[in-house]
Amino acid sequence: MTDLLDLTAAQAADRIRAGDLDPRELFEHYRSRAAADELNAFTWVADQAPSAPGDGRPLAGVPVAVKDLFCTQGVPSQAASKILEDYRPPYTATVVRNLAEAGAPLLAKTNQDEFAMGSSNENSAYGPVLNPWDRRRVPGGSSGGSAAAVAAGSAPWAIGTDTGGSIRQPAALCGVVGLKPTYGACSRYGMIAFASSLDQAGPLTRDVTDAALLLAHMVGRDRHDSTSVEFPGGIEAPRAERLDGIRLGVPEELTGSEGGVEPGVREQFDATLRRAEELGATIEPCRLPHAPHALSAYYLIAPAEASANLARFDGVRYGLRLGGEADLVSMYEQTRGRGFGPEVKRRIMLGTYALSSGYYDAYYGTAQKVRTKISEDFAAAFEQFDLLVTPTSPWTAFELGSKTDDPLAMYLNDFCTVPMSLAGIPAISIPCGLSQGLPVGFQLAGPAFSEARLLDAAFALERAIAFDGSTARV
Amino acid sequence: MLDRAQVLHVARLARLELTDPEIEQMAAELSKVLEHFEKIGELDLEGVPPTSHVVEVTDTLRPDEPEASLPAEVVLASAPEPLEGGFGVPSPGQPEE
Numbered sequence: 001m002t003d004l005l006d007l008t009a010a011q012a013a014d015r016i017r018a019g020d021l022d023p024r025e026l027f028e029h030y031r032s033r034a035a036a037d038e039l040n041a042f043t044w045v046a047d048q049a050p051s052a053p054g055d056g057r058p059l060a061g062v063p064v065a066v067k068d069l070f071c072t073q074g075v076p077s078q079a080a081s082k083i084l085e086d087y088r089p090p091y092t093a094t095v096v097r098n099l100a101e102a103g104a105p106l107l108a109k110t111n112q113d114e115f116a117m118g119s120s121n122e123n124s125a126y127g128p129v130l131n132p133w134d135r136r137r138v139p140g141g142s143s144g145g146s147a148a149a150v151a152a153g154s155a156p157w158a159i160g161t162d163t164g165g166s167i168r169q170p171a172a173l174c175g176v177v178g179l180k181p182t183y184g185a186c187s188r189y190g191m192i193a194f195a196s197s198l199d200q201a202g203p204l205t206r207d208v209t210d211a212a213l214l215l216a217h218m219v220g221r222d223r224h225d226s227t228s229v230e231f232p233g234g235i236e237a238p239r240a241e242r243l244d245g246i247r248l249g250v251p252e253e254l255t256g257s258e259g260g261v262e263p264g265v266r267e268q269f270d271a272t273l274r275r276a277e278e279l280g281a282t283i284e285p286c287r288l289p290h291a292p293h294a295l296s297a298y299y300l301i302a303p304a305e306a307s308a309n310l311a312r313f314d315g316v317r318y319g320l321r322l323g324g325e326a327d328l329v330s331m332y333e334q335t336r337g338r339g340f341g342p343e344v345k346r347r348i349m350l351g352t353y354a355l356s357s358g359y360y361d362a363y364y365g366t367a368q369k370v371r372t373k374i375s376e377d378f379a380a381a382f383e384q385f386d387l388l389v390t391p392t393s394p395w396t397a398f399e400l401g402s403k404t405d406d407p408l409a410m411y412l413n414d415f416c417t418v419p420m421s422l423a424g425i426p427a428i429s430i431p432c433g434l435s436q437g438l439p440v441g442f443q444l445a446g447p448a449f450s451e452a453r454l455l456d457a458a459f460a461l462e463r464a465i466a467f468d469g470s471t472a473r474v
Numbered sequence: 475m476l477d478r479a480q481v482l483h484v485a486r487l488a489r490l491e492l493t494d495p496e497i498e499q500m501a502a503e504l505s506k507v508l509e510h511f512e513k514i515g516e517l518d519l520e521g522v523p524p525t526s527h528v529v530e531v532t533d534t535l536r537p538d539e540p541e542a543s544l545p546a547e548v549v550l551a552s553a554p555e556p557l558e559g560g561f562g563v564p565s566p567g568q569p570e571e
Binding site: 087088089090091182183184197223226227229290293296297299300307311314315316317318319320321323324325326327328329330331332333334336337338340342345346348349350352353356362363365366367368369370371372373375407408411422423424448 | 476480481484485487488489490491492493496500503504506507508510511513514515517519522523524525526527528529531534536544548549551552553554555561563564565566567
């Protein structure tokens with residue numbers, strides 16, 4: 001069985017195609033590992049292999065773990081919230097359906113921060129996920145269950161969503177690869193919405209090749225999401241071995257002391273820059289003058305959109321209802337007041353306030369203008385550079401409970417990831433080494449729809465770094 | 475700075491019932507967070523257009539052709555109180571002032 005665990009998802013697919021591996025055996029291998037998971041990474045695990053295993057199709061039957069907030073027909077889809085406890089949707093999200101049609105059946109649903117609001121997975125109504133590298137520490141969030149499951153080898157690969165870093169940051173803290181695609185690349189249909197102008201689905205995988213393979217079968221225009229687009233060009237398996245001629249920019253604002261980048265993280269980041277140079281890349285500092293304000297803009301825009309999106313949870317059409325014996329407004333207030341967790345309520349309050357009469361221009365309006373400036377900063381930087389690189393997270397996995405009392409400190413987790421989200425551009429995090437035994441993530445970002453270039457560069461770096469994630473797979 | 479009355483006003487707008495300790499906590503936390511965010515007000519953003527959507531998308535309308543929707547009984551299966559083919563809700567009660 002350890003043999004199967006050593007295979008990446010793409011390698012497992014190759015073996016199935018070659019007739020050397022039965023997809024049902026692979027499914028059962030991971031199903032039993034997921035069922036025995038001790039990290040609280042899952043909110044639901046399949047009880048049996050699907051009748052049609054999926055071999056003969058591009059993903060060959062290699063099963064996928066899916067973040068709880070993706071609607072999956074007949075399967076609990078709760079966004080890790082009490083307000084949606086045991087909600088079983090009547091339809092399946094487009095990306096999950098795309099993957100199933102490409103031959104990746106549903107293995108499990110993964111734990112997350114409630115409605116994807118959080119950076120530590122401590123905001124789940126179903127308990128925190130533990131980091132497989134050190135169980136006293138958080139896996140990051142909000143796609144913490146997906147990251148932990150892949151790192152621990154209880155899923156071959158997984159998908160998550162990224163609004164301000166929710167794929168990249170947990171990928172970094174768990175030592176796996178996480179990619180946030182260009183906004184619009186993947187359909188948002190059936191993703192329980194957090195912030196509609198920012199939310200994007202993406203892969204969390206063991207390596208860059210797996211990320212490319214999974215992403216290739218997620219993207220595409222969907223008639224159910226008018227913001228989705230046909231992905232220009234294809235997404236092929238990355239092959240680059242060198243970075244000759246690639247100009248990497250290092251934004252001073254995101255790599256200096258302002259974001260509180262830990263010394264151990266900075267050390268691994270610098271070592272990775274040297275490797276990139278050895279592979280032929282040129283490295284120069286660059287400026288994103290408005291990036292330090294991205295966090296403030298993000299934490300006004302995202303909660304504002306969330307306050308509108310989460311209005312639908314009102315005890316009428318699905319989910320929890322409390323106070324049904326009272327009048328209608330009391331029922332709304334009791335259902336929402338007790339059904340949402342503390343961070344979700346905080347963000348609904350923040351967003352409602354930012355949109356309320358008399359404050360709209362000062363908060364939401366200003367944040368949207370900052371968003372314009374951030375997009376312009378990136379556009380200017382990409383005139384000189386092919387890709388920009390930063391640490392994914394200013395620090396490595398922190399101890400459970402160590403930041404829960406200070407919302408602002410928790411929000412700083414996203415310092416290096418929110419600028420790309422606001423600009424809608426793609427970014428990937430790859431593990432680049434360890435700091436005191438904990439994984440460090442290296443983030444590469446490129447212009448809109450430059451996923452192929454990003455994946456190629458990440459692939460070349462990944463080979464040079466040769467990160468060993470096997471110690472987390474016990 | 476948000477005081478108790480403002481927190482209650484916003485909670486009412488958001489249809490959220492908050493307990494007394496939650497009101498206190500919310501006032502303190504939101505004040506701290508907003509104070510931090512107010513730094514963006516120092517930027518010179520005169521004449522800068524707002525961005526609400528980052529990817530250029532045009533002609534998103536699909537042909538207006540009728541198609542089957544989910545059967546009512548399937549949709550109502552998730553409802554807390556299905557009632558005569560619709561969603562049952564408590565009485566709206568007295569109109570708000």
